Amino acid sequence: MLDQLEAEFPEHLPRPSNAPKALEGIRVVDFSHFIAGPLATMILADMGAEIIKIEAPGRGDDLRRYPPMHPDLKHGAPFLWTNRNKRSVAINLKSPEGLEIVRELIAKADVVIENFSTGVMERLGLDYERCRKIAPEIVYCSVSAYGRDGAFADRLGFDPIAQVESGFVSMNGYSDREGVRALSPVMDISTAMMASNAILGALMARERTGQGQGIEVSLFDTAVLMTGYAPLQHLFSGTGPERHGNTSPDTCPSGVFKAKDGAFYINCGNDKIFQRLMSQVLDRADLASAPAYATGPDRIRRRDELFAILGEAFAREPWSHWQARMRVAGVPCGRVRTVGEAIRSPEAKERAIVTRIPHPTAGWVPNVRSPIRYSHTPVADPVAAPAVGQHTEQVLSELLGYDRERLARLVESGVLGRSDGRTEHAQGQP
Incomplete structure (x- = not known):
């Protein structure tokens, strides 16, 4: 289904x-x-941390079923977006043996992250107080x-x-x-960023003090x-x-305008930018120095009249004309794009934001790269999101150190999922 995009x-x-990774060994x-938890761990994975994703046998993370689905992946684009560079381990947390296995994994871990409903980890015996007894x-x-x-x-x-x-929608x-x-799930994304930052801070503190700690990040707090x-x-x-729609309550002129061939946004964040816009872009030095717009x-009080002047001027020429002039003049501006236009834009191509990465069954899948660019510890090469229980x-x-016989017995009893994502006794996670 992606073949037409290969070129x-x-x-x-x-x-x-030979370059080291920032979180190698974590x-x-x-x-x-x-989203919020998995995106946080993907950020850590990009930095080189080893992520062991615990999933329910057979079913896995519910995000796997968010569309559009790919027939060869058994999951959809949203899951692919937030789960690269991870290893999936399918364990039935409703079984005593399954819980014992995850305790063994926690004993060898630096970080545990969870976003179950409140009380679930306590019922499983995997809350912070009990985990710190396993791994102080x-x-x-x-x-x-x-x-x-x-x-x-x-x-x-x-x-x-x-x-x-949080009041965000009201604005x-x-x-x-x-x-x-x-x-866009902006609150999930920002919560993921806060969680990954908090984990990094706790790891730094542990380097100094030798002590781990509990971290709490809430979606509502982040949304505010x-x-x-x-x-x-x-x-x-x-x-x-x-x-205010696309205009700004704090600066003027800032908003969407239409060139002869499409819409664009300008942001005059201070008086000097406005003056450059009027004198160097529109050749209206008289308005740049007018006391009424000083x-x-x-300018906010006269927004309607100012927007009318700008709208009439901008409609005379195509975007390419105005973009060139505003770039020279140092006026922040950008064309109003669709998502598809954005990922195919010259800016996105220059930064190699979207690339193709190998996939064992689909051949290749698209990847949206991390925005983090390290000079000495470049982020990990992207590995496509795993199948349920793949690892x-x-x-x-x-x-x-489990041998083949023990693994086979645990799979047969339904404690573990099969590496192909199936399970004989599929049971839901908490």
């Missing part, structure tokens, strides 16, 4: 084979699923909706719920209708942070942010 995206260029036992220096990260204690610890949470309850859209959510400086603006002014507040036997034989 559009280059093969991944491998990292230098092992993570990953109980997380969906463990870094243990819990990702939850509203925190692990308090009046709201039992609440489930997904990205759009965090968007609406976005147009003033004549309800606020709108971001389609993602409203930016709006909470402090509210506390200073007593009012809430208004929805400051940001002046079960490999991991347990390598790390725990």
Whole structure:
């Protein structure tokens, strides 16, 4: 289904084979699923950490079934996006033997991360206090909706719920209708970033003190942070942010304009940029120095008339004309693109953001590379997301010394999933 795209995206260029990795030697036992937890561990994997993804035999992470599905992968694009560079181990956590196996893995780990509903890890005997008895220096990260204690610890949470309850949705859209959510799971993504940062900080602290620690990151806390400086603006002014669509409440002119052949965005974040826009791009030095437009507040008060002047001027020429002039003048601008246009853009190609990486059954799959660029410890070469339980036997034989007979018995009894993703006694995870 991807064959027609092969000519559009280059093969991944491998990292230098002798270069070290930032997190080489760090092992993570990953109980997380969906997006926030798995994306956090993928960030660590890109840095070189070994990620052992614990999944339910047969079924695996529910994100595997998010569309569009690929017939050769047995999972969809969202799972592929957030699970590269991991090894999948399929273990039935409802069995005593399965729990004993994960305890053995935790004993050899540096980090544990989980995002089950509150109370699940305690019922399994895998909460922080009991894990630190297994591995005293463990870094243990819990990702939850509203925190692990308090009046709201039992609440489930997904990205759009965090968007609406944090006030984020109220800030976005147009003033004549309800606020709108971001389609991208921005709260999951930002929570993943916070979790990976927190884990890195805890690992650094352990280097200095020799002590591990528990970490808690909540989706709601992160979502409030993602409203930016709006909470402090509210506390200073007593009012809430208004929805301004594509214009900015703080700077002017900032917004979408139309050239002869399409829409683009400009952002005049200060007076000097406005002056360069008017004098060097539009040849209107008279407006650049006009007292009526001298400051940001002046321009905001006259936004409608200023936008009318700009709109009429921009409509006369194509985007290529205005882009060239604004680039020379130092005016921040960008064409309004679709996702497909963005990943095929000159900027994306220059940065090799989308490449092709090998896949054992599909031949190749696309990959969106990490934005992190290290000079001395380049990120790991991307390995496509695994099948359910793909590495079960490999991991347990390598790390725990299980022989073939023991592995076969555990697979037959339903404690472990088969390496092809099937299981004789498939049972759901907690």
